[in-house]
Amino acid sequence: MNNEQTKSLIDTISLEEYVQKGKLPQCLPADAQITLEQAKAQADEVWSVEKEKLEVFSFDYKGCTVNMTFQMDGTYLFDSIDVWGEVGNSGGVATEKELESNSDLDSGPGTSKLATLETVESIQQFAEKVGMKLEWFEMGDERVCLMPSAVTLHYLKQQKNSWKLVKIAGAYRSVGEVRSSLSSIADAMN
Incomplete structure (x- = not known):
């Protein structure tokens, strides 16, 4: 290459x-x-x-x-x-209608659809579709989703109690080590 x-x-x-x-x-x-x-x-x-x-x-x-x-x-x-891209023209978190009308929006590497991961609801739907169990950690204005791969998806609180994806952190440690670290941080913040 x-x-x-x-x-x-x-x-x-x-x-x-x-x-x-x-x-x-x-x-x-x-x-x-x-x-x-x-x-x-x-x-x-x-x-x-x-x-x-x-x-x-x-x-x-x-x-x-x-x-x-x-x-x-x-x-x-x-x-x-x-992740800094937006779906739709709302300037904030996409509505369900915007997600549906922009379902073919190519907003990231490869054949990805940012809408698949962009909201808490959309990642939960994706996980159900592929048979994956997600773990969630509440940290004030941030919700962190731990994937079985040890990847974390970081969602920030938006208007009207909705959440938007802002970062995906690849696996660096084992899923158990990441879970322990996230639990400690969440306990300290809550």
Whole structure:
């Protein structure tokens, strides 16, 4: 794979596949990988954290930014997705009617439909459809959904007691470690 293909390769990964598998590299074809050098060559932004020997590469797509973190020696660590796209024209959380009328809106990498994950209700419907059990943690104005893959989806409270997806954090630790950490944070906040 040449450097020009890196951003396109990430764009082929659907958000639905990502939240089920846990990490971007697990969603790539068997013969593909993304190295530190390839990520650096195509990233829209690059951050170096000298003290911790980390490099973070950001790739901007319609509706979201994909972040990949490597150690400076080239070891892949983890990834996350910042979601900033909106469905519909409401300027806030999409209504059910907007979600239905924009069901083909391509708002993220691959064949993803941001509407599939955008609200608490939509992720619950997705989980039911694929037979997945979700765990929820309340943290003030944030609700965090823990997936069986150890991925977390972070929803912020919006108007009228609705919730909107703002971040997807890929698996970095085991699901048990993430559950324990989220439980501790939720207990401390509530």
